[in-house]
Amino acid sequence: MTRYLLLAALAVVALIAPFFVYPILLMTILCFMVFASSFNLLLGYAGLLCFGHAMFFGTGAYIGGWLMKEGGLSIELAFLVTALSMAVLGWLVGLISARRGGIQFAMITLAISQFIYFLLLRAPFTHGEDGLQRIPRSDLFGVVDVSSNLSLYYLVLAISVAAIWFFYRIVHSPFGEVLRAIRDNEGRVESLGFVPERFKIVALTLSAGLAGLAGAMKASVFQIATLHDLSFHVSGTIIFMALLGGLGTLAGPIVGAALIVLLTDHLAQFGEWALIIQGSVFLAVILFFRKGLVGELQAFVKRRTARA
Amino acid sequence: MTEPLLKIQNLEAWYGESKALHGMSFDVRPGELVTLIGRNGAGKSTTLRSIMGIVPKRTGSILFDGTELTGKRTFQIARTGIAYCPEERAIFSSLNVAENLTLPPVLKAGGIADSELLRQFPNLQRRLKSQGTKLSGGEQQMLAIARILRTGARFLLLDEPSEGLAPVVVKEIGEQIRQLKAQGFTILLVEQNLSFARKVADRHVVVENGVVVDTLTNSELEADMARVKTYLGV
């Protein structure tokens, strides 16, 4: 019951927020919430640290932007095609990397993302260091105008909610159960006759699709796609978001994304200190609060109820 | 009656959340050869690992030669004069036989010199340059025992040296262990193979579910085989 009340309150806040807060900032938060959830699917539920996750986000931004600018696609089609094409990329990356567990998976995905970074640096349609600029906000279904920040906000909100709901369904499906089992004990899952590698590839495919969607949304929000979106810096930030909020919880990375976007917004004026503070908080989380904010909160509530 | 060399009291040990030892108490006197017998999973190996400090958590008291071991770390325990030969033998594949043999450092006076070791375990002499894990099971077991004799430790913890070996090799290992006892080593042996245990040991400590349920001398064991067999479930 309280859960529905909470959801209803959240819905009201989300609907009226753009009248109080700059919509671009809100949309940035939403994009990173989806992106962080896609990362959470891999590390939080499948135990796979994708150390170059920005490759799907950044490439998604380019593809989404290009489809709207040069392809003339309506916005929802551009998003859809981007998500699908990034899912294909995720599948390919999975084919190469899923056989390797843990640390090796992290290093391989990092290297592949770097490969894609240099590839896009050279590709003509990305315009190199300048990035893909002046991306139009195409009409929804070819008819509804979403070029204003406010109207785009509601579109991004609706898509983000749908994406997070999709994520929720994945992790609570039998497929999600198997993923968690692989994370906890891969050998046992294998002995039950499953092929963990296949599940990992599917997880990577789904996650990449979501990350690509987040990237395409970001391109429509800022109307620009740059190499920074797929840089290692962004890959690091998304790990930080997920870990700070709490891996393997639905809300954790979403909360983490919101906090970090707001924090970055505030810290921007401090220059180098921003990086140092980010690194210090990150280190503190790793050393002392590995469950993350939401995870620690859940553990606290559990202890309380256990005592009561 | 002499003071015990090793005195274990109310020893408890955990692997993560699960408790493996529930208050073990027993003694080993100097020069004695004691076996820990019991079913699989009774806590025999865990007892040796607890003495050595290779379990995540342990409480109670392990008094060795007047020194309390529970607060100490594995390498400090080794330096008090205890040597440990694990069940899986742990021969290092990246080291050859000679390197495996001479890996443990000499910690105290009184260890057996390398030349003497090779005389005592002649099989190893011919294979010194081979990769450690290329040896046969019996040879690996010999190597695993031989290498811990050079440290100067006078108290040996041997975990199932007869396991998985052919009867003729088991007999040879038994011979080696008797010889070690004759050389004055005190030995705590984990063993499932009763016929092997009764040939070498003075006393048998029966372990069940992480506690000591019985202690028998060798003659009591002979006299009451039926009772012991119910302990072992055979």
Added chain:
Amino acid sequence: MFDHISIQLLLGQLLIGLINGSFYAMLSLGLAIIFGLIHVVNFAHGAQYMLGAFVALLLLNHLGIPYWGALFIAPVVVGAIGYAMERTILKPLRNLDHLYSLLATFAAVLIIEGLMRLEFGSTGLPYASPLPGGINLGFMFLPWYRGWVVVFSLVVCIATWLLIEKTKLGSYLRAANERPEIVESFGINVPLMMSLTYAFGVGLAGLGGVLAAPIYQVSPSMGSNLMIVIFAVVVIGGMGSILGAILTGYLIGIVEGLTKVFYPEASNLAIFVIMIIALILRPNGLFSSPESSR
């Protein structure tokens, strides 16, 4: 298509590849040693390399200690920093998933690079070559200093390899790599050995930084781009394989040089293409033995 490629260009790029390869080999060697023994993927390796270069620069500018002194002092200083890092942020994570130690070193990079940028700015600082001049080889001009780098790093790599393969200390390291608790049960202080191994690997990175200072500009970000290449080298060579790291380091440097001759646009990509092909053909790494695979 080879007609217009002169032999001068080819040999020149090969030599540059060899010099880059020297750095790759030395850095991935340290990374492989650290990973092999304590299973930490040291993401801070590039930052520690950068610290080595800065220590050399500061020694020169503030204490007047020349390059040849820095060659010994800087690795010790950086190694000591590494030791402190191991004790404070890596040791508490030792029994957890190795991903946490990777992330901890990553967080350390943010802090170290941020602090260095705060103090020294982002622009590169020059470090005068201790061996000015050079020799004309006919096909190219070889600065003495670069020749020194190739020779010296080769000596360091071989010495380190011998240390690990042929000495008693090395056999402790190899054995502890397989079964640390058994080696500790022999009375060896394995936890201390682990900390010192990390410090040694980090010291090698610092040494690489000193070597690099006169060639590349000394700047806070000089390690971060190199880092990802080094990661790829370690993956290609087989994680934790010492010899694999050294050989792959040189190999990658040379291949990179050759790509610059034949297909300059792809020179940044070559490493990663090799990595992907190597992963498909030899998933455990080019130089890994079946037993070292996990």
